Amino acid sequence: MASETLIRFGILGCAEIARKFSRAITMVPTATLYAVGSRSLEKAKAFASANNFPPNAKVYGSYEEVLEDPDVDAVYVPLPTSLHKKWAVLAAQKKKHILLEKPVGLNVAEFDAILEACESNGVQIMDGTMWVHHPRTAAMKEFISDADRFGQLKSVHTIFSFAGDDDFLKNDIRVKPDLDGLGALGDAGWYCTRGILWAANYELPKTVTALPGAVLNEAGVILSCGSSLQWADGKVATFQCSFLSHLTMDITAIGTKGTLHLNDFIIPFQAKEAHFSLASKSGFNELVTGWEPTPSKQIVMTDLPQEAQMVREFSRLVGEIKKGSKPETKWPTISRKTQLVLDAVKVSIKNGFQPVEL
Amino acid sequence: MASETLIRFGILGCAEIARKFSRAITMVPTATLYAVGSRSLEKAKAFASANNFPPNAKVYGSYEEVLEDPDVDAVYVPLPTSLHKKWAVLAAQKKKHILLEKPVGLNVAEFDAILEACESNGVQIMDGTMWVHHPRTAAMKEFISDADRFGQLKSVHTIFSFAGDDDFLKNDIRVKPDLDGLGALGDAGWYCTRGILWAANYELPKTVTALPGAVLNEAGVILSCGSSLQWADGKVATFQCSFLSHLTMDITAIGTKGTLHLNDFIIPFQAKEAHFSLASKSGFNELVTGWEPTPSKQIVMTDLPQEAQMVREFSRLVGEIKKGSKPETKWPTISRKTQLVLDAVKVSIKNGFQPVEL
Structure with a gap:
């Protein structure tokens, strides 16, 4: 694993599905649970301790703080769909790679705004459809x-x-x-x-x-x-x-x-x-x-399991980008078509x- | 079996599906292969001998002769759909019970004409949908x-x-x-x-x-x-x-x-x-x-097999009618709805x- 980059994930919110996702990260040697942010610091703390975050993981009382943390490589966004555009665009602007839950937006115009932010900031985006992995x-x-x-x-x-x-x-x-x-x-x-x-x-x-x-x-x-x-x-x-x-x-x-x-x-x-x-x-x-x-x-x-396969593939792509590759366009393309x-x-x-x- | 009536079947035509149907009749103790008619007497003879008709079975060179035979209780009609109305109506008029292949007509008006003939002649009609049996x-x-x-x-x-x-x-x-x-x-x-x-x-x-x-x-x-x-x-x-x-x-x-x-x-x-x-x-x-x-x-x-289950149920209904019951309306009702x-x-x-x- 020495040649591979360890991808540090931040999670926005403590949605139910984030528990499954957190476990998946623990199964992938190239990924690590680095931070979680919630509008409630107490909820974020409880989530981190219930989901096997490492002792040194960052626990924030807001989504913004996750995005401001320079050591977060990628964010997982399981927020309600109506919040996807705002938080995914902000994440891209902060150069965070994005694993975005589905549906990716309330409509394709919202996703296009997200895509534009990802493209202009050179970050990878992939939606959270696990079975394809x-x-x-x-x-x-x-x-x-x-x-x-x-x-x-x-x-x-x-x-x-x-x-x-x-x-x-x-x-x-x-x-x-x-x-x-x-x-x-x-x-x-x-x-x-x-x-x-x-x-x-x-x-x-x-x-x-x-x-x-x-x-x-x-x-x-x-x-x-x-x-x-x-x-x-x-x-x-x-x-x-x-x-x-x-x-x-x-x-x-x-x-x-x-x-x-x-x-x-x-x-x-x-x-x-x-x-x-x-x-x-x-x-x-x-x-x-x-x-x-x-x-x-x-x-x-x-x-x-398939959710860990997804994390592994996403982390691989982020690792490649860190080494100089461009983001993989296949994933946002199929998100947009869906x-x-x-x-x-x-x-x-x-x-x-x-x-x-x- | 002594108390049950043996139902004598006549088959109109030598369609492929009639082979499966003939075998089904041989499996049902209450039914017997009694006659087959084709526009070609040669084809009818070949069909009877290839499909285990009893030696005394009647082999006719026309559909009419099957219908005219007073010992035929019921006919199986696997003719092309466009011929259903003509031959099913004639069969009913000759007091033959009818197992009619699907679709029962080219449209519901055709089937209604068949139904009218069956009702006024007191004969049972059932379509050839085997899986429901x-x-x-x-x-x-x-x-x-x-x-x-x-x-x-x-x-x-x-x-x-x-x-x-x-x-x-x-x-x-x-x-x-x-x-x-x-x-x-x-x-x-x-x-x-x-x-x-x-x-x-x-x-x-x-x-x-x-x-x-x-x-x-x-x-x-x-x-x-x-x-x-x-x-x-x-x-x-x-x-x-x-x-x-x-x-x-x-x-x-x-x-x-x-x-x-x-x-x-x-x-x-x-x-x-x-x-x-x-x-x-x-x-x-x-x-x-x-x-x-x-x-x-x-x-x-x-x-x-299901085709023999169908023959057994149809024969049971015909046997009941012979003993004085009325035709079962469930079967034509579901044919008509289909x-x-x-x-x-x-x-x-x-x-x-x-x-x-x-």
């Missing part, structure tokens, strides 16, 4: 990129729902218009959209059409919605995201010659052993009473489920 | 009807696709406007729609909206399409059907407390041992790095993917 995702990509086994991608279908309880549906920041105004679309729909774009090699669809039946709360925040997407080459996709249905996280990608299935694409059922199912060139037996071949289950083991699709779904819902051209 | 289907229904384990149904998503080869896409009756004018919608989409209605306790949706991206051949026959459905109570559904994508047959039903998954709902991977996956009250572990509980795999064994939804999808595609109220 799982080695299973690479194995699935290998399958759906295989012209012989999978053929040409024809359709992708994703679902992410979980049933928020009464407290969630009343009080969670994700149902508050002034905090996470995109609701289920920004939270669960973010992953659905990313899954679709991932399968489509991040090619943007031509048209996005929200599906009739979206459910909004009294404040106008989306609690459940779906969308249909289509591409110029004939590919189509659908997704369904909801705070009102049982936990489900499916991706199904269908090519001309193969099908990929998995039911835990965002959070694997288990951290170390992940599965997916693939079928290739399946047909029926002679009397159409069974399949030949039947789908096969693939197993992918991983030493590090946000663009979410924006289009929102517009389509507002327009009575009419198609929106991208 | 599998004992697995009953086990799945038990789960999604369970208010405690599954809760209230919120969404259903079905897919049925298979990749027709060049010959299929050029010559199969399912791509010919004068034979099976509904194309992939009538063939694959029939099962998708039935799966959705089955999950929704056969309650018709309020609105049906075809998804942008439908693919039609030069003759205007649908090769691939999708649809969104919504109900007054907020339930939603989507389906995707296609002749252009790899073999996939998924149903996902999501309730407030549970999720049902299976990937072979129409033709089980294997005839005797069928699976499905259910999850109930799943959440995440403390750090959101895994699920608790994870979905569980259910296994349903069956002595008879056709109604298909008709609405077709109208929506023609209207530029606008919603169609049912």
